[in-house]
Amino acid sequence: MSLRKALVAVIVMGFAATGCGYIVTPLETTAPTHSVADKGWSAVVTNVAQGASGALHVDLAIRNDTGDWSALQASDSATVTTSDGKSTTCGTVFVATGGTSLAPGFVMHGYTGGSKTAPVKQLLFVECAGITKAAGMKLALDFTYVMGPLNYYVPSKANTGSFAVNLDTIVTDQKYPLASPVPDVIVKADTKIAAINECTLELLDAKRTATGLEFSWQTNNPGQYPVYVHIGTPSVIGSDGVIYGFYESPHLSDTPITLPTQTATWKTVVAVPADVTGLYMLLSVESKQQKFFINHAVDITSK
Secondary structure (H helix, E strand, C coil): CCHHHHHHHHHHHHHHHHCCCCCCCCCCCCCCCCCCCCCCEEEEEEEEEECCCCCEEEEEEEEECCCCCEEEEEEEEEEEECCCCCEEEECEEECECCCCCECCCEEECEEEEECCCCEEEEECEEEECCCCCCCCCEEEEEEEEEECCEECCCCCCCEEEEEEEECCCECCCCCCCECCCCCCCEEECCCCEECHHHCEEEEEEEEECCCEEEEEEEEECCCCCCEECCCCCCEEECCCCEEECCCCCCCCCCCCEECCCCEEEEEEEEECCCCCCCCEEEEEEECCCCCEEEEEEEECCCC
């Protein structure tokens, strides 16, 4: 018996002896893979102007064309090239998903940044000091991105890409968050979602509050052992293209234990402006094994 298997056996036996049994499934030894062709991420320019400081300010929207759930982080600098071929480095770059994985086919132009205790709405933009807006400019920006389920025990593969956009081509009618339908990505709000150890997760209710949305959850455990089903604190994205909810790994948030043959209920909340509609939840559910999370885009557009 390998050391890993021996440790798993000891853990299971120890929990069973104390009345807190929790089935531990074997850990994956490789990173998750996907079968859809990866077309990377794309970007469009939504506005170009001179910022308050006099810098060239470029607003962007980005779309997940990877064919899988994906999180993106741009490099710390970009390059603007003028029509005469002169290039200048831009030192202010806010282009990312904020750590949250976005569903394939979804488009965004902002996320919740700052900190958990002091969140801020961060729109996507690049600023270039010392540059004046002119015809024929182009912006280039490198980024990295990961795809697929989150496996806490196996780091996701980092992929690289780049945006190259013409600043003369401005899209003023970009649709958010879903530009076109993507098969098998969106699930209905009342769907019972498969979770770890044959449990199911269900969204019982989603209601508006004075500060955002309150979600009521229920897990059902048909098995013989107590189970925790971690989902973190799910974010949402709406018709304004902004991801609301400060990202943290879904295994960090507390969740109640679901006893054998019983259910458990709890609530999560997310701050969302009252005028933001057309919402989809970006939900990560602990599935298959401990700290392995599968993503689901839940349709809550009626809320």
